[in-house]
Amino acid sequence: MTETLRRALDRVGVRTDTGRDAVLAGVVALATVALFLGIERVLATEVGATFGAGPGESVIGPGVRATVLALVVGQAAALVLRRRAPLVCLALTVVAQVAITALLPPYVGFQAPATLVAAYSAGAYAPRRARLGAPALAALAQVLLVFALGGFGVPAGAGPAQHALQVGGALLSAVLTFVGAALVGSYVATRRELVAELRDRVVRAEREREALAAQAVLEERARMARELHDVAAHHLSGIVVQASAAERLVDADPERAKESVRWIRSQGRETLDDLRLVVGILRGRDDEGDEREAPQPTLADLPALLETARAAGTTVTVETEGEPWEPAPTAQIAVYRVLQEALANARRHAPGRPVAVRLAWSPAAVVVTVRNPAGRAAPPQDARPGHGLVGMRERAAVLGGTLDARRTPDGAWLVRLTVPRAPARDPRTPAQEAS
Template sequence: MLDALRRRLDAWGVRTATSRDALLGAVVGVVSVALFLAVLQVVSSGLGETLGASASTDSMSTGARVAACVVLVGQSMALTLRRRWPVLCLALTLLGQLALAPLLPPFVNFQAPAGLVAAYSVGVHAPRRPALGAAAGAAVVQVLLGYVLGGPATAAELGVPVATQLWGGLVSALVTYLGAALVGAYLGTRRELLAQLRARVAQAEREREALAAQAVLAERGRMARELHDVAAHHLSGIVVQAAAAERLVDGDPERARESLRWIRAQGRETLENLRLVVGILRDTGTGDDVAPSAPQPTLADVPALLDLARSTGTRVQETRRGEPFDLPPTAQLTVYRVLQESLANARRHAPGSAVDVETAYDEDGLEVTVRNGRGDLSAVSPADGADDVPGHGVIGMTERAELVGGRLSARRTSVGGWQVRLTLPRSDDAGAPAARVAQEAR
């Protein structure tokens, strides 16, 4: 209902809070004048016959009636200030009520509706304690000054003791003003609670969206790392073997066919690995397209990885130092992926160069270093990607190392090659970071 009224006011061009309060004041003014004239008519026809002509409202002149109506309209228009300055609005309506007292005939005590609306507005828009204090103060001032301005004559004519009249009027005014202020305070508090609830809901929605966006970015990073680690390693070997087969197809067909058979086997393995990765990333759980699960690589798979690199023509020299110790599955996966990416980069950017893989176990942890020389750039044509700049591989390796509490550095060596160094702490130190990537190890 309120929304429909707001839409109607918007259609009429009454859009601001001040303009709507001014319209409310005008409506209250018209209602107040109508009620005032109706009260005069009722009192004139009722009490006039009972108490005599002296008590009749007919003695109220036309000028007094017009002045009273003007006071009522002005009092009502003070409601324009009820949102911005609610206490001032209450004070102005109180002044209007006091100005009305001398104009009223005996036996007529008319409480203008604007005062009640102002007391309600104080409860809604002013702080709670000052609002109730202002409402109580307005009731006391209205009773006392109203008695001074017009009360003694009325009390004498009715034969009512002054104290009784004052206490009765004070109780009535307090109930009226405080009641209106309390209703306004209740509705104002309820409105504030609803606003806070909406703000919290909006904040929760923004946080949910931020978490969802963060989760999407994390998932995109995981997808990029998995796809890059699986595809780049095999495809770089396929490219090297394809270039070799192209040069040997005329001079040594048998070796060319051997290279093609290797390419076919590696292509089949690449497709199978990509299918496994896509199945993991989709995580459908049901249906006919579910990819079979496969164990993640560990340190036990490193020799096979090095043999695969040697089968592509890369000279790989492995050195181990120290006593091996157990590493969490996530750390082992990180070592395997870093070696895989480093070998692929060496094959892609320094074909023909020897690669040294050094694994060192000590008290602090595990350190894996992969070095390659400048390489024989004549072994691969520019079309084979020898001059490519490394892409996201180093970024993915660095992210993997950080997720398990390790460090990774990649730099150019003094002889023109590259060195990649991965440092991982022992399992006791790496346990907490490893928990953050437990999902990736499954």
């Protein structure tokens, strides 16, 4: 059933498989009745006199006609079972066909279309191992039963050779017809199963990709939280030291003590902001992490990172634009990690190709751009973005920035991180300023 016909039936309210099969059964019944009556008319007009009938007189009696028409309608009605019970449907249509053939004169060769539809349905909906065997067996049973009932009209004095020729020809024709229809149905079923399997694979792959991406986000958030924890711990250590110094300066140098208190207040706010970021990132996660403690990277570590990339065989050029300013520690970590990931991706996907790094400083933000030509082997068109991009976007989002990772019109790969400038904070203590 074509998609157009299916939509047409949907519009008139026929939306179930059983309903569609009922419509098909009705159409087959009407077509078979019309075909049978047309054949009867041709026989009456052309060959009726040959078999002892009068001019224009039917060679089929009224009683036989009524019985055959009833069998034809019942045979078509069995098609309602063609999806739910295809083998039962095939058996019922074959039994009805045997009865029809036995009732009609031997010279009236009438094969109802319902048997072909049933054979097709067996190929399309029966269990895989029975899709071709059942129609072939049905064809054999039909021919043998018709022969047993004398439906082939072999003359009484015919020899075994003539009987064998008559039965063999009928058997070959029936098997080819039934199995041919079943082959078409089996092809349709195989294609339907393949499409369903491919769709299922696509759905499973998409779910797996989403799960991996979600896991990558969680892992990146945990890593960022550990980094922010270290930054906050550094600030708190400075606050404790400066509080002790302020306590000693309260009487000796009140102004210096006030400066220390102001610095403590500034650092306390910065630490509070970092801790709020930690809470927002974790959102209730209880993940203490098991990575070894290590100093968190800053912009001062970028030259070493670039040298490491060059030592690995990557040609890296660096361009700086604007007047640099000191971002917040969390922003410095983000810039370092994104640049680290971008260089690793360039080395992985385009080994040996040059990489251009550009840092553009403005009063409002710092923009880090990493650009490299595509590798010699272009990635497949359906390649999914890696989980490294997920982590980079997560870092940018936490800082209120953006990350753009895409292929440019000329085929190069571009990663652009934009980090907005936070309110200026002086990380030095008053004691450090005095010194």
